[in-house]
Amino acid sequence: MSLTVLHPRWLIPVEPKGTVLEQHALVMKDEHIEAVLTSDEARRRYADASHVELADHALLPGLVNLHGHSAMSLLRGLADDLALMDWLNHHIWPAEKRHVSDEFVFDGTLHAIAEMIRGGTTTINDMYFHHDAVARAAIMAGMRTVVGCSILEFPTGYALNADDYIGKALSARDAFQGERLVDFALAPHAPYTVADETFSKIITLAEQLNLLVHCHIHETRDEIEGSIKQYGVRPLERLRNLGLLGPNLIAAHVVHANDTEIDLLAKHGVHVAHNPASNLKLASGFARITAMHRAGVNVGLGTDGAASNNKLDLLGDLRMAALLAKAESTDPTALDAASSLEMATLAGARALGKGDQIGSLLAGKQADMIAIDLAALETLPVFDPISQIVYAAGREQVSHTWVAGRCLMQNRVLTTLSADQIAAKGRWWQHRITQPAA
Incomplete structure (x- = not known):
């Protein structure tokens, strides 16, 4: 003892x-x-x-990062000052197709965790590929981690189709059962990349296995317009009709939500992961955090990935969230300091179903x-x-x-990781990523 x-x-x-x-x-x-x-x-x-x-x-x-893509720390600064779909389609997804591997994810996740530890983050709700690598990095570093297993319809270097993604998610979960700092979640990427049939499978699995669901929702206006064109309804309404909305859902971003949708989030107990820096950088818009709080929606704070932030600085994003809430609502009393700090700690813990374990x-x-x-x-x-x-x-x-109870950083010195080794790996990956395709 x-x-x-x-x-x-x-x-x-x-x-x-x-x-x-x-x-x-x-x-x-x-x-x-x-x-x-x-x-x-x-x-x-x-x-x-x-x-x-x-x-x-x-x-x-410790701060709870409710939405991140840790391994994308190795893509920090690769493609800046672009709109979301241009950024994804023409830069990030092609780079991921070329480079993402078990090694890339392990190294990138360790890099991100080191940065987060140095910034006061103690829990990360992640979303990416190569789930075994994310879990191994978390265990090595001692970081509390929810491994969000990405699910899409189209093939990547990691999986061929939605069923393949789901199968790999469940296999990784089974492999790390019993790890006290690592949990798993199903992470359908977004309504525009996941079909109704796949969402239905995810809902069933989440209920059977008591898993969280982590999904980008209402991030951009284009997403909403595309949903209306394809499905005849806005994304949240589509997800409500499918039965996805509930207290096990963490909705990342939710930048564009009207009053009815905010009430819907509150009614179903959906948790929102607010990502102010990424929303600003990609010009996605201003999330209505004050209205969500007043409606009773539990809102936590996320950094998103380093490729779209470009820092995993939850303390800095905490300040930004507080200031943006005041400006967006034109109310200087909105999201006061104590409420902001709660958003970055206890609210995030509650969203992860860990409010009785961490966050205060x-x-x-x-x-x-x-x-x-x-x-x-x-x-x-x-x-x-x-x-x-x-x-x-x-x-x-x-x-x-x-x-x-384990000290991961003492007087600014990492105790479980080597900052020098991680920096050297980052430089190695920079050289590899910038080499012309064969």
Whole structure:
């Protein structure tokens, strides 16, 4: 049994929302949070434990990245300043056809995880190919990961058709059963790349196996117009008719949703993964996050992939989400700092069905936490640590990252991965990707 007591300047449990505790400590027992109590009491009760002083730091739950494509870190900057379908059809999908392999996905996922750990992310809800490689990278790094298994109708270098994608997803899930940090989800890419018959299979499998479904939905106006032309209804209505909408669905983006559709999301308990940076960069539009919150939709935060962000900086995207919500709603009180932080932590945990395990610092939960050093010139003075984290802090101020009680970064130094080795791999892949096709 290992006992560690952390003594931060500020302890921000997220639950209850907006709470800031001073002169408090958190006790870790192995992978769990044993207790949150006053520092004085912790020193008396746990005198023989290891005590860590975080004199200028805020201690808070690790950030939950609710939508990402980790391996695409190796395609960062390959094709910028383009519209989504141009970007996909003429640049990203051709590059993936040439290069995506087990090795590419393993190396790219490790690269992404290292970046996310350094930025305070402790959980990633991923969506990509070569699911075994994603899982192996997560286990090696110690990152809590939901492996979203992409499903499409058309062939790629990974699978031939929808049934092939589904078969590989289920095989990977079986291979990693029992891994405590790795879960699996079915990830139909989008309504415009998946047929009704395939969605029906996914719904049945998700119900039988108790799996999450993770899908891009209402990302662009073109997607909606194409659905009306092909199916006679908007994508969400089509998915409702098929029976996909429910609390096991994570809808990524949902940039274009009218009042009726927002009510539909709330009614069915669908979770939304908001990706503000990617939405802006691809000019997809402004998601109506304030309206979703007011309707009762659970909204988490995602980075999307590094090829369309171009950073896996959830702390930076947290600030962007808060500011965009105010501008889009013309309400400066919309998505206040405490609500923003909840969106990046507990809301994401709830979307993944892990709200009772992670997302807040409560006794009994997993010790997924980060420490942010607020002593930097850029974050002084500190009148409100939550506001300072949301509106002023940068990811370079994250000093420590723990997942399940294991310290993955200590004083900015990765403990499970080699930054130098990952950087060298990134340069190797850059050279390989830029070589002319044979």
